[in-house]
Amino acid sequence: MKQIVECVPNFSEGRDAEIVREIAAAAAAIPGVKVLDLTSDADHNRSVLTFVGEPGAVRDAAVALVGAALPRIDLRRHRGQHPRLGAVDVVPFIPIRDIEAKECVALAREAGRAIAEKYGLPVYLYEDAASSEERRNLSNIRKGEFEGLAAKMKLPDWTPDFGPAEPHPSGGAVVVGARMPLIAYNINLGTSDLAVADRIAKSIRHIGGGFRYCKAMAVDLKDRGIVQVSINMTNYRKTPLFRVFECVKSEAARFGVNVVGSEIVGLTPAEALYDVAEFYLRIEKFSPDLVLETKLMKAD
Amino acid sequence: MKQIVECVPNFSEGRDAEIVREIAAAAAAIPGVKVLDLTSDADHNRSVLTFVGEPGAVRDAAVALVGAALPRIDLRRHRGQHPRLGAVDVVPFIPIRDIEAKECVALAREAGRAIAEKYGLPVYLYEDAASSEERRNLSNIRKGEFEGLAAKMKLPDWTPDFGPAEPHPSGGAVVVGARMPLIAYNINLGTSDLAVADRIAKSIRHIGGGFRYCKAMAVDLKDRGIVQVSINMTNYRKTPLFRVFECVKSEAARFGVNVVGSEIVGLTPAEALYDVAEFYLRIEKFSPDLVLETKLMKAD
Numbered sequence: 001m002k003q004i005v006e007c008v009p010n011f012s013e014g015r016d017a018e019i020v021r022e023i024a025a026a027a028a029a030i031p032g033v034k035v036l037d038l039t040s041d042a043d044h045n046r047s048v049l050t051f052v053g054e055p056g057a058v059r060d061a062a063v064a065l066v067g068a069a070l071p072r073i074d075l076r077r078h079r080g081q082h083p084r085l086g087a088v089d090v091v092p093f094i095p096i097r098d099i100e101a102k103e104c105v106a107l108a109r110e111a112g113r114a115i116a117e118k119y120g121l122p123v124y125l126y127e128d129a130a131s132s133e134e135r136r137n138l139s140n141i142r143k144g145e146f147e148g149l150a151a152k153m154k155l156p157d158w159t160p161d162f163g164p165a166e167p168h169p170s171g172g173a174v175v176v177g178a179r180m181p182l183i184a185y186n187i188n189l190g191t192s193d194l195a196v197a198d199r200i201a202k203s204i205r206h207i208g209g210g211f212r213y214c215k216a217m218a219v220d221l222k223d224r225g226i227v228q229v230s231i232n233m234t235n236y237r238k239t240p241l242f243r244v245f246e247c248v249k250s251e252a253a254r255f256g257v258n259v260v261g262s263e264i265v266g267l268t269p270a271e272a273l274y275d276v277a278e279f280y281l282r283i284e285k286f287s288p289d290l291v292l293e294t295k296l297m298k299a300d
Numbered sequence: 301m302k303q304i305v306e307c308v309p310n311f312s313e314g315r316d317a318e319i320v321r322e323i324a325a326a327a328a329a330i331p332g333v334k335v336l337d338l339t340s341d342a343d344h345n346r347s348v349l350t351f352v353g354e355p356g357a358v359r360d361a362a363v364a365l366v367g368a369a370l371p372r373i374d375l376r377r378h379r380g381q382h383p384r385l386g387a388v389d390v391v392p393f394i395p396i397r398d399i400e401a402k403e404c405v406a407l408a409r410e411a412g413r414a415i416a417e418k419y420g421l422p423v424y425l426y427e428d429a430a431s432s433e434e435r436r437n438l439s440n441i442r443k444g445e446f447e448g449l450a451a452k453m454k455l456p457d458w459t460p461d462f463g464p465a466e467p468h469p470s471g472g473a474v475v476v477g478a479r480m481p482l483i484a485y486n487i488n489l490g491t492s493d494l495a496v497a498d499r500i501a502k503s504i505r506h507i508g509g510g511f512r513y514c515k516a517m518a519v520d521l522k523d524r525g526i527v528q529v530s531i532n533m534t535n536y537r538k539t540p541l542f543r544v545f546e547c548v549k550s551e552a553a554r555f556g557v558n559v560v561g562s563e564i565v566g567l568t569p570a571e572a573l574y575d576v577a578e579f580y581l582r583i584e585k586f587s588p589d590l591v592l593e594t595k596l597m598k599a600d
Contacts (some may be wrong), residue, residue, distance in 0.1 A: 034599045144562050261584040267592040270570060276577035282544050284561040293570040299334045
């Protein structure tokens with residue numbers, strides 16, 4: 001079975017479809033790379049490309065994308081609602097199949113070094129690839145944005161991980177890293193009382209004392225007359241879906257409220273759902289190799 | 301996304317590895333066919349080949365396999381513990397991805413007709429492809445085996461679906477059909493009392509008044525000092541795993557017994573596990589398209 005890595009570069013052009021297409025095409029041109037999605041947002045003036053492939057191809061495609069974006073995007077003239085630091089703003093590598101998180105960290109370092117050397121761009125490493133705790137969180141690195149970057153980079157704490165110690169004139173800096181796939185998972189409660197969802201969100205999320213890989217907030221679903229605990233699961237292997245679901249169910253019962261449903265927004269890795277089946281059916285010695293589709297993929 | 305069908309021919313040679321290899325090779329030689337497994341049993345004197353591919357390729361591979369088996373296996377000299385009717389005994393087509401059960405029925409009919417026309421073999425259709433209720437069950441068709449076939453075929457009820465109304469001298473007859481993937485699923489109980497497992501097996505299985513697509517029997521796991529309800533799930537879409545599991549849990553509680561675990565033996569389609577996650581997490585508007593691996597397969 002081939003190893004598969006996902007890469008989701010965010011770059012600072014969301015209005016000129018031709019430029020967006022050209023930048024995405026540079027990544028797609030690398031043999032073995034498959035583009036799964038390309039989404040542009042005009043208000044944010046930003047695009048997100050999702051592609052997958054074997055590690056080396058995905059790394060080369062990420063580097064090629066930066067090379068195509070740099071001459072086409074000038075941050076000195078860029079306006080948009082979304083915070084950004086660079087022409088290519090952030091490049092995460094995500095383990096999908098048959099690959100460890102630490103292999104994606106190594107891939108992020110290789111890509112970061114290549115981007116710095118080929119294009120003279122300063123590169124910061126973030127999340128699992130971060131060189132310090134402070135740089136783990138993307139918003140810490142991005143604080144001050146492109147406009148504040150020159151001043152920030154003069155601070156001893158903000159020497160880049162690769163490349164020059166000052167911003168690229170038009171391209172700023174690039175944040176490269178590795179992280180687990182994120183699952184956007186919402187749990188719907190049989191009440192219109194937003195305070196209940198808020199209490200539960202606070203109790204399950206990491207910053208409130210809850211699960212380490214869980215971010216949560218309360219959302220009012222006015223159309224349906226119910227409320228929702230809206231969750232980002234940032235590491236489904238260490239904080240699994242079923243544990244958070246059961247915790248929300250138990251906290252809701254405290255208020256006499258039922259869980260009426262849940263939603264997966266976007267995509268989930270199959271493994272996260274296998275884990276749910278394994279838990280509730282109490283399956284002994286479960287392995288993804290028990291799944292026919294795993295055999296099919298291995299035969300490819 | 302390409303349609304994928306699985307085919308699992310059983311043929312009556314399990315001792316001569318060279319002959320087994322040659323017969324399997326005839327199926328593997330069809331472009332687009334991927335062999336997932338080949339298992340031979342010397343006591344049964346029988347082999348089982350598992351392969352997958354697009355419908356047309358899988359049909360052609362099944363027909364080619366029969367063509368390779370016919371000159372190499374002579375049932376007049378065949379001995380083995382497993383009941384059998386033909387040199388190639390049974391050829392089921394199983395829907396795996398993006399294909400309906402009824403399309404596999406059509407495929408079974410095409411393959412059956414081709415086998416009869418090319419090789420002069422009588423062909424019976426079984427399970428979902430059966431032409432009468434009586435022929436749905438493989439063991440009804442196989443009763444009397446090769447040795448009783450000539451007499452059985454003289455009966456008006458046992459005219460074959462395709463081909464001559466008498467056995468092929470050395471090859472007997474072939475049973476071709478379509479069925480859902482079967483999941484071998486066992487549920488372990490926290491008791492050494494086999495009578496409890498027996499009571500539960502009888503209550504959940506179809507013939508006892510239980511679930512339509514569920515076969516079950518009690519098994520003593522002496523090494524572990526517990527008992528097991530051993531289950532064949534013959535249509536996981538219509539009788540899902542979670543429903544049988546919850547029923548066993550509830551029946552066991554009646555005896556003050558806990559479910560201590562469960563096991564999947566062999567392979568399960570991913571969809572059967574997605575259904576479990578959907579049920580327990582109460583996921584709204586679930587679709588396999590929410591799974592990253594589905595997107596990956598569609599991109600192939």
